[in-house]
Amino acid sequence: MIKKLLIANRGEIVPRIIKACRELGIATIAVYSEADKNAFYLEQADEAYLIGPANPLKSYLNIDAIIEAAKKSGADAVHPGYGFLSENAAFAAAVTANGMTWVGPAPAVLKSIESKCYCRELATQVDVPVVPGTVKPVQDPDEIRRFGFQFGFPIILKLDKGGGGKGIEIISAQGQGQVKQAFERLSRIGQLAFASSDCYIEVKVNKPRHIEIQFIADDYGNIVCLGERECSIQRRYQKIIEESPSAVVTENDRENLYQYTARLIQAMHYQGAGTVEYLRSDAGKYYFMEVNARLQVEHPVTEYVTGLDIVKWQLQIASGGQLELKQSDIQLNGHAVEARVYAEDPVTFFPSPGRITKLRFPSMDDGRLRIDHALDEGGVVPPYYDPLLAKVIAWGTSRSESIQRLKDGLAGFVIEGVKTTIPVNLDIISNAKFLAGTFDTSFIEEMQKK
Amino acid sequence: MEKAVNAHMPGLVARVVVNEGAKVTQGQEVAVINCMKNELSVLSPYDGTVKKIMVAEWDEVEVDMPMIILECE
Numbered sequence: 274m275i276k277k278l279l280i281a282n283r284g285e286i287v288p289r290i291i292k293a294c295r296e297l298g299i300a301t302i303a304v305y306s307e308a309d310k311n312a313f314y315l316e317q318a319d320e321a322y323l324i325g326p327a328n329p330l331k332s333y334l335n336i337d338a339i340i341e342a343a344k345k346s347g348a349d350a351v352h353p354g355y356g357f358l359s360e361n362a363a364f365a366a367a368v369t370a371n372g373m374t375w376v377g378p379a380p381a382v383l384k385s386i387e388s389k390c391y392c393r394e395l396a397t398q399v400d401v402p403v404v405p406g407t408v409k410p411v412q413d414p415d416e417i418r419r420f421g422f423q424f425g426f427p428i429i430l431k432l433d434k435g436g437g438g439k440g441i442e443i444i445s446a447q448g449q450g451q452v453k454q455a456f457e458r459l460s461r462i463g464q465l466a467f468a469s470s471d472c473y474i475e476v477k478v479n480k481p482r483h484i485e486i487q488f489i490a491d492d493y494g495n496i497v498c499l500g501e502r503e504c505s506i507q508r509r510y511q512k513i514i515e516e517s518p519s520a521v522v523t524e525n526d527r528e529n530l531y532q533y534t535a536r537l538i539q540a541m542h543y544q545g546a547g548t549v550e551y552l553r554s555d556a557g558k559y560y561f562m563e564v565n566a567r568l569q570v571e572h573p574v575t576e577y578v579t580g581l582d583i584v585k586w587q588l589q590i591a592s593g594g595q596l597e598l599k600q601s602d603i604q605l606n607g608h609a610v611e612a613r614v615y616a617e618d619p620v621t622f623f624p625s626p627g628r629i630t631k632l633r634f635p636s637m638d639d640g641r642l643r644i645d646h647a648l649d650e651g652g653v654v655p656p657y658y659d660p661l662l663a664k665v666i667a668w669g670t671s672r673s674e675s676i677q678r679l680k681d682g683l684a685g686f687v688i689e690g691v692k693t694t695i696p697v698n699l700d701i702i703s704n705a706k707f708l709a710g711t712f713d714t715s716f717i718e719e720m721q722k723k
Numbered sequence: 724m725e726k727a728v729n730a731h732m733p734g735l736v737a738r739v740v741v742n743e744g745a746k747v748t749q750g751q752e753v754a755v756i757n758c759m760k761n762e763l764s765v766l767s768p769y770d771g772t773v774k775k776i777m778v779a780e781w782d783e784v785e786v787d788m789p790m791i792i793l794e795c796e
Contacts, residue, residue, distance in 0.1 A: 624759035656733040660759040
């Protein structure tokens with residue numbers, strides 16, 4: 274078993290991982306940049322190491338500095354959290370090359386699945402439907418135009434190694450004359466941000482809903498799926514409300530998605546926890562989109578409905594443990610919903626860093642509300658990183674009950690000193706379409722028009 | 724007379740889009756600040772000529788910190 278774990282991340286995920294480690298008797302090492310030197314969670318860790326200045330390129334994205342801290346501290350394993358270096362094959366390889374355990378899929382697996390085209394090809398081979406489009410990268414604007422004429426516009430041009438909502442160009446029927454410019458612009462972004470200019474085409478799925486399957490796989494070929502999460506409420510391709518189970522996924526759909534996921538993950542020789550993202554069209558068809566080879570921000574939603582601790586399972590599997598769960602052991606109990614609270618203006622979504630002047634948490638005594646956060650009164654929300662302030666997760670026996678609990682929780686959550694998206698979170702979960710479960714990924718855009 | 728273009732938000736300098744000696748007009752984008760992973764344009768409040776660039780890419784900036792010095796008429 275892992276004895277001493279370095280957590281290569283910042284913010285709310287650090288205390289989340291520390292909690293799991295404490296329960297398993299694992300010592301923890303935190304790392305921090307100069308901007309985070311007063312973060313409260315550093316005191317929860319057994320040791321904490323400064324890894325560089327505020328600039329994430331020189332701290333949380335600095336492989337050499339993190340490896341050095343790991344060696345100095347005597348850590349025998351590294352948990353990368355989410356974001357930053359969590360899906361970076363070179364970092365995973367550096368961790369293992371230095372004799373430490375990487376909590377996540379093997380570096381070679383990470384390297385392969387960086388390529389969306391590789392994943393699409395593999396999915397096709399194991400009979401998992403992918404969003405219609407090209408499987409191999411496109412070579413020139415003419416190929417894109419030909420595809421558009423054959424399958425119809427609009428089409429979406431995506432970077433093979435893109436992510437986080439970056440590297441997407443939508444080409445409408447009116448924009449056909451702009452194909453060359455769009456292709457060149459995307460190739461340039463790809464080269465700069467992801468060191469690969471390859472792109473491929475997908476057709477635009479009509480009124481898509483974002484449905485993802487959480488899974489855990491071990492080194493011995495065992496895999497279980499832990500239900501779905503619906504994450505259709507997004508802005509700028511970033512999730513804001515997530516729930517499980519989805520209001521739209523049927524038993525039969527779930528069974529099919531589990532089979533797709535198991536086939537794909539086994540073909541990838543993937544081990545650890547992860548998520549497979551699918552799009553659901555308004556015709557009820559599901560298409561594989563991508564694999565997230567890490568712990569997801571929204572994992573607590575799944576933990577509430579399954580009663581499992583995903584971080585503990587990650588640590589057990591990384592330690593060589595066997596998955597002692599069978600699919601039949603997984604019961605989805607009740608409904609859970611999460612709101613991401615961002616440090617942003619609730620109307621314009623303009624960022625709002627600053628100092629927290631007042632902080633009050635709602636009551637969590639009933640066990641039906643969980644808040645994962647890295648906030649403290651008087652603490653600073655730095656401008657250098659992601660605007661996520663806190664995740665508020667509620668559970669209920671039914672969807673309406675958990676939504677009501679989330680409303681109460683958000684209404685009783687006081688954060689002053691920075692602007693937060695709590696008002697917009699409340700608007701969303703009070704919206705008739707949201708309550709009826711009849712929405713798609715354009716929900717926020719539509720809501721803002723009104 | 725010299726006038727400064729100050730940062731309107733804290734963050735990291737994503738890039739400076741003008742060179743020393745360049746003529747700028749009021750409302751023109753002269754730099755970009757990365758604040759919480761958002762790219763925010765810094766617009767020149769004045770017409771003028773870029774005299775001195777005070778920041779480099781990836782420097783940390785605070786609100787009201789001078790980024791660019793303009794020579795204005």
